[in-house]
Amino acid sequence: MALSTSSNFARPDDAFRAIVEAHRGLSDGESADLDAALVLILANHIGDIDVLGEAIALAKRRMLDAIQQQQQQQQQQ
Amino acid sequence: MPEQTERIAQSQIRFGYRRHADQDRNGADMAEHPVVVVGAGPVGLSFAIDLAQRGQPVVLLDDADRIGEGSRAICFSKRSLEYWDRLGIGQRMVDKGVVWSVGRIFHGASQLYQFNLLPEQGHKMPAFINLQQFYAEAYLVDRVRELPAIDLRWCNKVTGLERRNDIVVLTIDTPDGPYRMRANYVVACDGARSSLRQMVGAEFSGKVFEDQFLIADVKMTAEFPTERWFWFDPPFHAGRSALLHRQPDDIWRIDLQLHPDADPAVEKRPENVRPRIARMLGHENFDFEWISLYKFQCRRMDKFIHGRVIFAGDAAHQVSPFGARGANSGLEDAENLAWKLDRVLRNLSPEALLESYHAERSAAADENIRESTRSTDFMAPVSRQEARLRKAVLSLAKETEFGKRMINGGRLSVPSIYESPLSTADNEAWRGGPRPGTSIPDAPITGRAGDSMFLTDAFVKAGTRFTLLEFGNGATIDPPDGVGVIRIGGDDGLSDSAGLAGARYDAEPGTAYLLRPDGYVAARFRHPTRSALDAALARACGMN
Numbered sequence: 001m002a003l004s005t006s007s008n009f010a011r012p013d014d015a016f017r018a019i020v021e022a023h024r025g026l027s028d029g030e031s032a033d034l035d036a037a038l039v040l041i042l043a044n045h046i047g048d049i050d051v052l053g054e055a056i057a058l059a060k061r062r063m064l065d066a067i068q069q070q071q072q073q074q075q076q077q
Numbered sequence: 078m079p080e081q082t083e084r085i086a087q088s089q090i091r092f093g094y095r096r097h098a099d100q101d102r103n104g105a106d107m108a109e110h111p112v113v114v115v116g117a118g119p120v121g122l123s124f125a126i127d128l129a130q131r132g133q134p135v136v137l138l139d140d141a142d143r144i145g146e147g148s149r150a151i152c153f154s155k156r157s158l159e160y161w162d163r164l165g166i167g168q169r170m171v172d173k174g175v176v177w178s179v180g181r182i183f184h185g186a187s188q189l190y191q192f193n194l195l196p197e198q199g200h201k202m203p204a205f206i207n208l209q210q211f212y213a214e215a216y217l218v219d220r221v222r223e224l225p226a227i228d229l230r231w232c233n234k235v236t237g238l239e240r241r242n243d244i245v246v247l248t249i250d251t252p253d254g255p256y257r258m259r260a261n262y263v264v265a266c267d268g269a270r271s272s273l274r275q276m277v278g279a280e281f282s283g284k285v286f287e288d289q290f291l292i293a294d295v296k297m298t299a300e301f302p303t304e305r306w307f308w309f310d311p312p313f314h315a316g317r318s319a320l321l322h323r324q325p326d327d328i329w330r331i332d333l334q335l336h337p338d339a340d341p342a343v344e345k346r347p348e349n350v351r352p353r354i355a356r357m358l359g360h361e362n363f364d365f366e367w368i369s370l371y372k373f374q375c376r377r378m379d380k381f382i383h384g385r386v387i388f389a390g391d392a393a394h395q396v397s398p399f400g401a402r403g404a405n406s407g408l409e410d411a412e413n414l415a416w417k418l419d420r421v422l423r424n425l426s427p428e429a430l431l432e433s434y435h436a437e438r439s440a441a442a443d444e445n446i447r448e449s450t451r452s453t454d455f456m457a458p459v460s461r462q463e464a465r466l467r468k469a470v471l472s473l474a475k476e477t478e479f480g481k482r483m484i485n486g487g488r489l490s491v492p493s494i495y496e497s498p499l500s501t502a503d504n505e506a507w508r509g510g511p512r513p514g515t516s517i518p519d520a521p522i523t524g525r526a527g528d529s530m531f532l533t534d535a536f537v538k539a540g541t542r543f544t545l546l547e548f549g550n551g552a553t554i555d556p557p558d559g560v561g562v563i564r565i566g567g568d569d570g571l572s573d574s575a576g577l578a579g580a581r582y583d584a585e586p587g588t589a590y591l592l593r594p595d596g597y598v599a600a601r602f603r604h605p606t607r608s609a610l611d612a613a614l615a616r617a618c619g620m621n
Binding site: 032033036037039040041044 | 462465466468469470472473477479480483
């Protein structure tokens with residue numbers, strides 16, 4: 001099974017909102033704790049090491065791209 | 078409080094140095110031996126016994142005159158016990174050792190998780206025993222004394238090693254001064270600080286962990302059950318981890334994780350260790366046997382074979398102790414190498430067979446290093462986010478099965494499965510059983526006279542050599558020359574009265590397994606033919 005990146009929720013806004021609300025009122029440290037638990041719970045639910053690997057790769061690629069973009073913008077300014 | 082010293086060697090056993098006739102032979106007349114083993118620890122002793130039982134003369138050198146003090150290794154695995162059983166001292170180890178299979182993991186004051194390493198019956202050997210290393214070594218030395226083929230020389234320290242084409246010249250220092258000797262093969266079992274490794278100029282690099290651990294063996298009578306107890310963040314040692322494990326003679330092994338900045342000299346003082354352990358045990362009624370402080374290293378040699386010098390055990394690879402992968406993997410090295418070297422010495426196999434020792438055991442070392450690195454990282458997270466993920470696992474473990482399974486307080490040693498050039502790939506459908514490259518699972522069987530025994534006993538009876546394990550259907554094939562036979566079922570066979578042998582080997586009438594002399598599966602067949610068997614045997618002997 002490959003990582004699915006098509007939109008899987010009937011109402012994607014609800015899903016995004018649920019995660020955002022879970023973090024409301026939390027400190028950065030508490031939010032990080034919540035995320036850590038959430039990632040582990042969801043990873044276990046997926047239960048497929050290849051899918052997990054693809055998800056990690058995608059997240060990491062986007063993160064590095066974003067950092068690069070930021071740096072370029074700073075240089076242009 | 079009685080006066081405590083840092084090291085109290087309770088069972089120190091001394092051996093006399095004896096001058097050997099080889100020491101009077103020097104220059105062109107120097108003695109020559111087929112195999113010289115360096116280091117009389119558990120690995121060197123076991124290896125020498127194995128080779129001697131296969132009929133090879135062995136010279137075994139050790140630089141000390143006594144068995145090492147302190148406890149050091151304590152957990153010996155089922156696989157190691159099965160090996161020692163083949164060497165004639167398995168039962169003695171089990172009789173003295175503390176048998177255990179249950180482990181518990183605690184977080185704070187509450188239990189998170191419990192595991193059983195051998196949940197099924199019908200194995201001759203237990204999952205693990207705890208036994209002080211000096212007992213294991215003493216019993217191995219007793220066995221060595223029964224074998225005239227082993228020439229064990231204490232106080233013989235190798236100080237020089239010169240590699241020529243097909244010979245190694247060793248310079249050996251003794252109380253009577255140095256002498257030299259030639260060896261066709263040198264097997265270096267001289268431990269983590271191997272001097273032979275330095276003499277061949279081999280790299281030994283890897284990862285050093287920053288956290289320090291304090292190990293204490295204490296003597297006390299206690300009501301704790303015979304289990305492995307592991308704590309994360311215990312009430313008596315906040316923020317760190319701790320391990321409690323029972324050994325024979327009312328000795329308990331305690332491991333305490335210390336802060337990376339802790340000063341070893343200060344931490345090691347009994348007056349500083351005592352209150353910490355008193356908090357753990359809840360009382361002061363104990364005496365120290367041994368206190369040691371260490372940092373972990375996980376590393377291995379790039380090549381285990383340097384010409385005619387072959388490395389085994391800690392000399393070749395080092396792991397952190399959580400998982401009992403040090404001594405046990407060294408013993409697996411010994412059993413892997415002994416039969417191969419025996420065949421090469423007899424010119425039955427080409428020298429290239431030895432390369433499979435490196436291939437199989439370096440892969441096993443990588444696996445052990447990977448497992449033990451994961452355990453150590455879990456115990457001592459290196460970043461805040463790692464600590465956070467660990468905290469999440471520990472907290473999820475309170476109510477989820479997957480959280481319990483993610484807790485890593487040490488994954489205990491199991492034999493590696495070899496992806497090996499010696500294995501013949503399965504050509505038929507199997508629903509279970511050990512695939513080629515796997516060590517043989519034990520099972521209870523009944524002898525011809527109705528006597529109870531185990532498959533591992535039958536393997537020894539068949540000669541601890543290449544062996545055909547057949548599940549009878551009446552039609553049997555003639556095994557190739559030199560191959561032993563274990564026949565289960567059929568008119569003249571052993572019987573599988575409990576049905577466990579058949580189940581564990583996914584056997585149907587006619588099923589046959591070709592076992593290697595170290596008790597690993599080389600090939601398996603639903604309906605073996607002599608030609609398929611010959612081909613598998615040739616492959617397993619390194620002759621393809």
